[in-house]
Amino acid sequence: MKLNLKFTIIAGIAAAIVTGATLTTLSSTPQSPQYVNLKVLPKNISARDLQSIMVDDFQDGLGVTCGFCHTENKDGHGLDFASDAKPEKNISREMMRMTLGINKKYFKVKHPLIGSNALVIGCNTCHKGQAFPDGDELK
Numbered sequence: 001m002k003l004n005l006k007f008t009i010i011a012g013i014a015a016a017i018v019t020g021a022t023l024t025t026l027s028s029t030p031q032s033p034q035y036v037n038l039k040v041l042p043k044n045i046s047a048r049d050l051q052s053i054m055v056d057d058f059q060d061g062l063g064v065t066c067g068f069c070h071t072e073n074k075d076g077h078g079l080d081f082a083s084d085a086k087p088e089k090n091i092s093r094e095m096m097r098m099t100l101g102i103n104k105k106y107f108k109v110k111h112p113l114i115g116s117n118a119l120v121i122g123c124n125t126c127h128k129g130q131a132f133p134d135g136d137e138l139k
Protein backbone atom coordinates (compact mmCIF):
# COMPACT_ATOMS: atom_id res chain seq x y z
CA MET A 1 0.00 0.00 0.00
CA LYS A 2 2.74 2.38 1.09
CA LEU A 3 4.76 1.61 -2.01
CA ASN A 4 1.70 2.19 -4.19
CA LEU A 5 1.09 5.61 -2.65
CA LYS A 6 4.71 6.56 -3.20
CA PHE A 7 4.37 5.53 -6.82
CA THR A 8 1.15 7.52 -7.24
CA ILE A 9 2.82 10.64 -5.85
CA ILE A 10 5.87 10.24 -8.09
CA ALA A 11 3.68 9.61 -11.13
CA GLY A 12 1.62 12.67 -10.22
CA ILE A 13 4.69 14.87 -9.98
CA ALA A 14 6.04 13.49 -13.26
CA ALA A 15 2.70 14.20 -14.96
CA ALA A 16 2.73 17.77 -13.61
CA ILE A 17 6.25 18.32 -14.94
CA VAL A 18 5.34 16.93 -18.36
CA THR A 19 2.20 19.09 -18.50
CA GLY A 20 4.20 22.13 -17.48
CA ALA A 21 6.79 21.45 -20.15
CA THR A 22 4.08 21.04 -22.79
CA LEU A 23 2.48 24.34 -21.82
CA THR A 24 5.84 26.14 -21.94
CA THR A 25 6.51 24.75 -25.42
CA LEU A 26 3.04 25.66 -26.66
CA SER A 27 3.12 29.21 -25.32
CA SER A 28 6.54 29.89 -26.87
CA THR A 29 5.59 28.57 -30.32
CA PRO A 30 4.34 31.88 -31.82
CA GLN A 31 7.71 33.59 -31.22
CA SER A 32 9.86 30.73 -32.48
CA PRO A 33 11.24 31.16 -36.01
CA GLN A 34 8.93 30.01 -38.78
CA TYR A 35 11.49 30.31 -41.58
CA VAL A 36 14.22 27.72 -41.82
CA ASN A 37 16.96 29.20 -43.99
CA LEU A 38 17.52 32.88 -43.23
CA LYS A 39 21.18 33.92 -43.27
CA VAL A 40 20.94 37.71 -43.56
CA LEU A 41 17.42 38.61 -42.34
CA PRO A 42 16.68 38.22 -38.60
CA LYS A 43 15.73 34.57 -37.93
CA ASN A 44 12.67 35.61 -35.87
CA ILE A 45 11.36 38.08 -38.50
CA SER A 46 7.55 38.34 -38.64
CA ALA A 47 5.67 37.00 -41.66
CA ARG A 48 4.47 40.53 -42.34
CA ASP A 49 7.98 42.00 -42.49
CA LEU A 50 9.34 39.13 -44.58
CA GLN A 51 6.48 39.36 -47.08
CA SER A 52 6.88 43.11 -47.44
CA ILE A 53 10.63 42.71 -48.17
CA MET A 54 10.01 39.94 -50.73
CA VAL A 55 7.26 41.89 -52.50
CA ASP A 56 8.22 45.59 -52.20
CA ASP A 57 12.02 45.46 -52.10
CA PHE A 58 12.82 42.34 -54.13
CA GLN A 59 9.94 41.64 -56.52
CA ASP A 60 9.03 45.24 -57.33
CA GLY A 61 12.55 46.62 -56.81
CA LEU A 62 13.99 44.25 -59.41
CA GLY A 63 10.90 43.94 -61.63
CA VAL A 64 10.82 40.14 -61.30
CA THR A 65 8.55 37.51 -59.71
CA CYS A 66 9.33 35.20 -56.78
CA GLY A 67 10.56 32.48 -59.16
CA PHE A 68 13.48 34.63 -60.29
CA CYS A 69 15.22 33.74 -57.02
CA HIS A 70 13.21 30.78 -55.68
CA THR A 71 13.30 27.34 -57.32
CA GLU A 72 10.20 25.24 -58.02
CA ASN A 73 9.01 22.53 -55.66
CA LYS A 74 10.02 19.02 -56.77
CA ASP A 75 6.38 18.11 -57.48
CA GLY A 76 6.15 21.11 -59.82
CA HIS A 77 3.56 22.87 -57.64
CA GLY A 78 4.58 26.21 -56.18
CA LEU A 79 8.00 27.34 -55.02
CA ASP A 80 10.43 25.90 -52.48
CA PHE A 81 11.27 29.14 -50.67
CA ALA A 82 13.80 27.59 -48.28
CA SER A 83 15.91 26.03 -51.06
CA ASP A 84 19.13 27.72 -52.22
CA ALA A 85 19.13 25.91 -55.58
CA LYS A 86 18.88 29.09 -57.69
CA PRO A 87 22.11 31.17 -57.78
CA GLU A 88 20.03 34.36 -57.84
CA LYS A 89 19.08 33.72 -54.22
CA ASN A 90 22.66 33.68 -52.99
CA ILE A 91 23.59 36.63 -55.21
CA SER A 92 20.72 38.46 -53.51
CA ARG A 93 22.19 37.63 -50.10
CA GLU A 94 25.47 39.22 -51.22
CA MET A 95 23.52 42.23 -52.51
CA MET A 96 21.77 42.44 -49.12
CA ARG A 97 25.11 42.42 -47.30
CA MET A 98 26.51 45.02 -49.69
CA THR A 99 23.41 47.21 -49.25
CA LEU A 100 23.67 47.00 -45.44
CA GLY A 101 27.40 47.75 -45.65
CA ILE A 102 26.96 50.87 -47.82
CA ASN A 103 24.31 52.20 -45.44
CA LYS A 104 26.43 51.57 -42.39
CA LYS A 105 29.82 52.65 -43.68
CA TYR A 106 29.03 55.59 -45.95
CA PHE A 107 25.68 56.84 -44.66
CA LYS A 108 26.29 56.14 -40.95
CA VAL A 109 23.00 54.22 -40.48
CA LYS A 110 23.58 52.69 -37.03
CA HIS A 111 21.71 49.37 -37.22
CA PRO A 112 20.77 48.90 -40.88
CA LEU A 113 18.07 46.30 -41.61
CA ILE A 114 16.79 45.29 -45.05
CA GLY A 115 13.25 46.66 -45.43
CA SER A 116 13.71 49.41 -42.84
CA ASN A 117 12.75 53.00 -43.63
CA ALA A 118 16.01 54.14 -42.03
CA LEU A 119 18.01 52.87 -45.03
CA VAL A 120 19.41 55.55 -47.35
CA ILE A 121 20.30 53.02 -50.07
CA GLY A 122 17.95 50.11 -50.91
CA CYS A 123 17.70 47.59 -53.75
CA ASN A 124 15.60 50.05 -55.71
CA THR A 125 18.23 52.83 -55.53
CA CYS A 126 20.29 50.95 -58.11
CA HIS A 127 17.80 48.53 -59.61
CA LYS A 128 14.83 50.85 -60.26
CA GLY A 129 12.64 47.93 -61.27
CA GLN A 130 15.31 46.13 -63.32
CA ALA A 131 17.13 42.90 -62.45
CA PHE A 132 20.30 44.02 -64.26
CA PRO A 133 20.87 47.73 -63.64
CA ASP A 134 24.09 47.63 -65.70
CA GLY A 135 22.10 46.54 -68.77
CA ASP A 136 23.94 43.19 -68.87
CA GLU A 137 20.92 41.21 -70.05
CA LEU A 138 20.93 43.23 -73.30
CA LYS A 139 24.43 42.15 -74.27
Ligand code: HEC
Nearest residue numbers: 035036037038039040041054058059066069081082092093
Ligand atom coordinates in the same frame (compact mmCIF):
# COMPACT_ATOMS: atom_id res chain seq x y z
C1 HEC B 1 15.64 38.99 -55.77
C2 HEC B 1 15.52 37.69 -55.16
C3 HEC B 1 14.24 37.31 -54.44
C4 HEC B 1 12.94 37.47 -54.86
C5 HEC B 1 12.44 38.11 -56.15
C6 HEC B 1 12.11 36.89 -53.83
N1 HEC B 1 12.88 36.38 -52.83
FE1 HEC B 1 12.23 35.38 -51.17
N2 HEC B 1 14.15 35.23 -50.49
C7 HEC B 1 15.25 35.74 -51.14
C8 HEC B 1 16.42 35.55 -50.30
C9 HEC B 1 17.83 35.98 -50.62
C10 HEC B 1 15.97 34.90 -49.13
C11 HEC B 1 16.82 34.47 -47.94
C12 HEC B 1 17.15 35.68 -47.07
C13 HEC B 1 18.18 35.37 -45.98
O1 HEC B 1 18.97 34.42 -46.13
O2 HEC B 1 18.19 36.09 -44.96
C14 HEC B 1 14.53 34.70 -49.30
C15 HEC B 1 13.71 34.04 -48.37
C16 HEC B 1 12.35 33.83 -48.53
C17 HEC B 1 11.51 33.10 -47.62
C18 HEC B 1 11.97 32.38 -46.35
C19 HEC B 1 12.23 30.91 -46.64
C20 HEC B 1 12.81 30.15 -45.45
O3 HEC B 1 12.09 29.35 -44.82
O4 HEC B 1 13.99 30.38 -45.13
C21 HEC B 1 10.23 33.15 -48.09
C22 HEC B 1 8.98 32.53 -47.47
C23 HEC B 1 10.27 33.93 -49.31
N3 HEC B 1 11.58 34.32 -49.55
C24 HEC B 1 9.17 34.23 -50.08
C25 HEC B 1 9.21 35.00 -51.25
C26 HEC B 1 8.02 35.37 -52.01
C27 HEC B 1 6.60 34.98 -51.64
C28 HEC B 1 8.46 36.09 -53.09
C29 HEC B 1 7.64 36.77 -54.18
C30 HEC B 1 6.62 37.70 -53.72
C31 HEC B 1 9.91 36.19 -52.98
N4 HEC B 1 10.32 35.51 -51.87
C32 HEC B 1 10.73 36.86 -53.87
C33 HEC B 1 15.28 36.31 -52.39
C34 HEC B 1 14.19 36.63 -53.15
Ligand code: HEC
Nearest residue numbers: 058088091092095096099121122123126131132133134136
Ligand atom coordinates in the same frame (compact mmCIF):
# COMPACT_ATOMS: atom_id res chain seq x y z
C1 HEC C 1 24.83 49.84 -55.33
C2 HEC C 1 23.96 49.37 -56.36
C3 HEC C 1 23.14 48.10 -56.05
C4 HEC C 1 22.34 47.85 -54.97
C5 HEC C 1 22.09 48.73 -53.75
C6 HEC C 1 21.74 46.54 -55.20
N1 HEC C 1 22.18 46.02 -56.37
FE1 HEC C 1 21.70 44.20 -57.16
N2 HEC C 1 22.87 44.58 -58.78
C7 HEC C 1 23.61 45.73 -59.00
C8 HEC C 1 24.31 45.61 -60.28
C9 HEC C 1 25.22 46.68 -60.88
C10 HEC C 1 23.94 44.35 -60.84
C11 HEC C 1 24.38 43.72 -62.15
C12 HEC C 1 25.57 42.84 -61.88
C13 HEC C 1 25.94 42.00 -63.06
O1 HEC C 1 25.31 42.08 -64.10
O2 HEC C 1 26.87 41.19 -62.90
C14 HEC C 1 23.04 43.73 -59.87
C15 HEC C 1 22.48 42.49 -60.05
C16 HEC C 1 21.59 41.88 -59.16
C17 HEC C 1 20.98 40.59 -59.37
C18 HEC C 1 21.14 39.72 -60.63
C19 HEC C 1 22.35 38.87 -60.46
C20 HEC C 1 22.51 37.89 -61.58
O3 HEC C 1 23.61 37.90 -62.15
O4 HEC C 1 21.60 37.13 -61.86
C21 HEC C 1 20.19 40.33 -58.29
C22 HEC C 1 19.35 39.10 -58.05
C23 HEC C 1 20.31 41.47 -57.39
N3 HEC C 1 21.17 42.39 -57.95
C24 HEC C 1 19.64 41.62 -56.20
C25 HEC C 1 19.70 42.74 -55.38
C26 HEC C 1 18.94 42.90 -54.16
C27 HEC C 1 17.95 41.89 -53.61
C28 HEC C 1 19.28 44.11 -53.64
C29 HEC C 1 18.81 44.75 -52.34
C30 HEC C 1 19.03 43.95 -51.14
C31 HEC C 1 20.26 44.70 -54.53
N4 HEC C 1 20.47 43.85 -55.58
C32 HEC C 1 20.86 45.94 -54.31
C33 HEC C 1 23.67 46.82 -58.15
C34 HEC C 1 23.03 46.96 -56.95
